Amino acid sequence: MSRKALFGIVGAGMIARFHAQAIRKTANAALAGFYDVRPDAAKQLAAEFNCRAYASLDEMLRDSEIRAVTIATPSGLHCDTVLSAAGAGKHILCEKPLDVTREKVEAMLKSCSDNHVHLVPVFQTRFTRPVQLLRKAVQEGRFGRMLFASARVHWYRTADYYSSSPWRGTWAMDGGGALINQAIHTVDQLLYLNGLPESISAYSGTLTHDIEVEDTLCASLRYANGSFGTIEASTSCKPGFPRRLELSGSSGSAVLEEDRFIRWEFETAKEEDQEIRQTLLVPGSNAGGGSAPENIPCDGHAFQISDLANAILTGSAPAVHSSEGGNTMRFIFGIYESIRSGKPYLFNNQKG
Numbered sequence: 001m002s003r004k005a006l007f008g009i010v011g012a013g014m015i016a017r018f019h020a021q022a023i024r025k026t027a028n029a030a031l032a033g034f035y036d037v038r039p040d041a042a043k044q045l046a047a048e049f050n051c052r053a054y055a056s057l058d059e060m061l062r063d064s065e066i067r068a069v070t071i072a073t074p075s076g077l078h079c080d081t082v083l084s085a086a087g088a089g090k091h092i093l094c095e096k097p098l099d100v101t102r103e104k105v106e107a108m109l110k111s112c113s114d115n116h117v118h119l120v121p122v123f124q125t126r127f128t129r130p131v132q133l134l135r136k137a138v139q140e141g142r143f144g145r146m147l148f149a150s151a152r153v154h155w156y157r158t159a160d161y162y163s164s165s166p167w168r169g170t171w172a173m174d175g176g177g178a179l180i181n182q183a184i185h186t187v188d189q190l191l192y193l194n195g196l197p198e199s200i201s202a203y204s205g206t207l208t209h210d211i212e213v214e215d216t217l218c219a220s221l222r223y224a225n226g227s228f229g230t231i232e233a234s235t236s237c238k239p240g241f242p243r244r245l246e247l248s249g250s251s252g253s254a255v256l257e258e259d260r261f262i263r264w265e266f267e268t269a270k271e272e273d274q275e276i277r278q279t280l281l282v283p284g285s286n287a288g289g290g291s292a293p294e295n296i297p298c299d300g301h302a303f304q305i306s307d308l309a310n311a312i313l314t315g316s317a318p319a320v321h322s323s324e325g326g327n328t329m330r331f332i333f334g335i336y337e338s339i340r341s342g343k344p345y346l347f348n349n350q351k352g
């Protein structure tokens with residue numbers, strides 16, 4: 001068996017370039033080529049990355065050398081491609097969000113399970129060192145009783161950002177706005193660190209952009225473990241701030257801004273705290289994707305590609321299971337349902 005898993009990339013837009021760079025950086029993966037409904041876009045990236053441009057999705061899926069595809073199309077089209085790829089026996093790394101409706105996400109999870117292929121949701125920000133340190137501190141009980149777990153994504157997107165790709169900012173293809181598109185990674189980190197909420201009450205508005213979906217949203221949460229939290233998500237806050245994650249417990253608290261801790265304070269000190277403060281507790285963290293979507297590193301994508309390639313080549317389980325992606329999506333759909341109904345959305349009545 002080859003020591004590299006061969007990948008195809010479906011969609012050749014902005015994020016596809018990150019996928020290609022990430023595959024190129026990954027020792028156990030290689031890039032077969034791109035497919036895009038715009039043949040010129042596929043050809044351009046294929047020339048840049050020295051690989052093939054496929055003329056159709058079928059042609060790519062019929063390539064028996066390809067073991068996995070990454071899905072980098074508009075969000076509301078992910079399901080169609082995932083169903084075709086799973087039917088062809090390809091493993092899948094799917095961009096966030098998995099898709100834009102509950103029904104489509106459940107269909108994707110079922111099809112991948114039925115076809116025995118991995119469906120790995122791209123949640124690359126789980127794997128940064130600070131988030132892994134937070135996870136370890138949670139697992140070690142350093143926060144004591146968790147009291148608050150909150151996220152703030154006060155970002156800015158220009159009118160140009162929305163008009164440059166016509167699917168953005170639409171219910172049918174983006175599935176929502178600041179929450180499902182921009183804040184989704186920080187929301188996923190919250191669930192990764194503190195589990196699923198039981199109850200959500202949320203409000204949203206379209207306050208500064210000429211788009212269908214929300215550009216500003218606020219949700220209050222009661223988690224299953226008894227703690228509380230809020231989510232603030234926006235693409236209207238100039239100039240765009242680093243995203244913020246805040247965990248407060250009865251015996252410790254931590255605040256993460258993008259990839260830097262603002263606070264890392266626990267009642268019981270550990271030896272590692274000093275090194276963490278020296279390296280990660282520094283002012284002036286970068287704004288990440290706060291003001292522009294292309295300001296993100298591709299290390300997290302490379303980690304997930306390497307992890308999926310390893311799962312394919314060795315039979316191990318990927319670091320993010322499809323069911324976790326399903327839960328993050330059910331949570332996001334729950335927030336939108338609370339906004340639509342004007343009532344709290346209760347998770348204990350729901351699957352997941």
Ligand SMILES: NC(=O)c1ccc[n+]([C@@H]2O[C@H](COP(=O)([O-])OP(=O)(O)OC[C@H]3O[C@@H](n4cnc5c(N)ncnc54)[C@H](O)[C@@H]3O)[C@@H](O)[C@H]2O)c1
Binds near residue numbers: 014071072124165293
């Ligand atoms: N993980 C992250 O941090 C991150 C960052 C940005 C975008 N994304 C996600 O990546 C996805 C793509 O976003 P983008 O900003 O690259 O969009 P984009 O508009 O720049 O690119 C989408 C590409 O898909 C192509 N396309 C459309 N329909 C297709 C089809 N049926 N088959 C093949 N190709 C098709 C388009 O021609 C275009 O080239 C979205 O789901 C978005 O949410 C993730």
